[in-house]
Amino acid sequence: MRVGPPGRERPCVMGPDGRVLDLSSLTADIDGAFLEGGGVERVRTAMAAGELPEAGPYERVGAPVARPGKVVCIGLNYSDHAEETGATPPAEPVVFMKAPNTVVGPDDEVLVPRLSVKTDYEVELAVVLGRTARYLASPADAAEVIAGYAVANDVSEREFQIERGGQWDKGKSCETFNPLGPWLVTPEETGDPQALGLRLWVNGELRQNGSTKNQIFGVHHVIWYLSQFMVLEAGDVVNTGTPAGVALGRGPEAYLRAGDLVEVEIDGLGRQRQRMGQA
Incomplete structure (x- = not known):
């Protein structure tokens, strides 16, 4: 998921306990390059290791993928x-x-x-x-x-x-x-x-x-x-x-x-x- 104002969304993931965790240490955004470059597996590894901080408060959820080509x-x-x-x-x-x-x-x-x-x-x-x-x-x-x-x-x-x-x-x-x-x-x-x-x-x-x-x-x-x-x-x-x-x-x-x-x-x-x- 991506949270924040339009055009300034932060990449995040929702953990199994419902907490929203910040992915900014792993990627600038959730886009085609992230998905094709093994980003999902990196997120799983970081989650399992407890390396992701909570995202903190946010008021808006953006589209879960940035800038689709089509x-x-x-x-x-x-x-x-x-x-x-x-x-x-x-x-x-x-x-x-x-x-x-x-x-x-x-x-x-x-x-x-x-x-x-x-x-x-x-x-x-x-x-x-x-x-x-x-x-x-x-x-x-x-x-x-x-x-x-x-x-x-x-x-x-x-x-x-x-x-x-x-x-x-x-x-x-x-x-x-x-x-x-x-x-x-x-x-x-x-x-x-x-x-x-x-x-x-x-x-x-x-x-x-x-x-x-x-x-x-x-x-x-x-x-x-x-x-x-x-x-x-x-x-x-x-x-x-x-x-x-x-x-x-x-x-x-x-x-x-x-x-x-x-x-x-x-x-x-x-x-x-x-x-x-x-x-």
């Missing part, structure tokens, strides 16, 4: 979500991109864009790469390149996405549209990525309540598939789709407005809490 997303990856949006379940993963600077902290304010009338929410399991993935031979090889998992809210503006020329990226890349975190949880701590419950509330109302077991394309298949078309690098983020319950499938009254409170959680990966603001 954010790649999979659309329509849950059968119930495809059904609610009137789409045919895809034969291959639907791929789109979000601007990397959409990534913000898990509890940061999310801004409704100017002229927006259909700002939507999407709880998603995010995968953070720990090594380069290029032409992986099989989905089984994906396990070796995953640094960990995190909670993501793939915020979307549906009119921009669907009704303004069919350019999905326009409705996905508005500022603050990818809250991430609070933690980066290693694969062994996460367990089976295809057995995680995902939930999202708006103003206390449960809107999404699904499971990754219902993904059309599982996590390892997605990473393998993407590696056939692009080079994934350490620190990159892959959002793996959302279950049913989004505003697009509920009606106009379900879209987000300034002042709304969105809460997001995934089993074992933590919880987010965002107040919607106005751009």
Whole structure:
């Protein structure tokens, strides 16, 4: 995890006893170079030796990985979500991109864009790469390149996405549209990525309540598939789709407005809490 003001976050780790420990003696930040350079193992060694001091007080948790090179997303990856949006379940993963600077902290304010009338929410399991993935031979090889998992809210503006020329990226890349975190949880701590419950509330109302077991394309298949078309690098983020319950499938009254409170959680990966603001 990373704590502190935007742009000045300190790298930290949460110990098994719940204490937040400072990693500044090991690395300047949690980024692709740290993940690819054996940073996770160095942290484990330092924790076991009792060498890490407590982080001290902090007011904000930032995204758990700094400056991702890219954010790649999979659309329509849950059968119930495809059904609610009137789409045919895809034969291959639907791929789109979000601007990397959409990534913000898990509890940061999310801004409704100017002229927006259909700002939507999407709880998603995010995968953070720990090594380069290029032409992986099989989905089984994906396990070796995953640094960990995190909670993501793939915020979307549906009119921009669907009704303004069919350019999905326009409705996905508005500022603050990818809250991430609070933690980066290693694969062994996460367990089976295809057995995680995902939930999202708006103003206390449960809107999404699904499971990754219902993904059309599982996590390892997605990473393998993407590696056939692009080079994934350490620190990159892959959002793996959302279950049913989004505003697009509920009606106009379900879209987000300034002042709304969105809460997001995934089993074992933590919880987010965002107040919607106005751009």
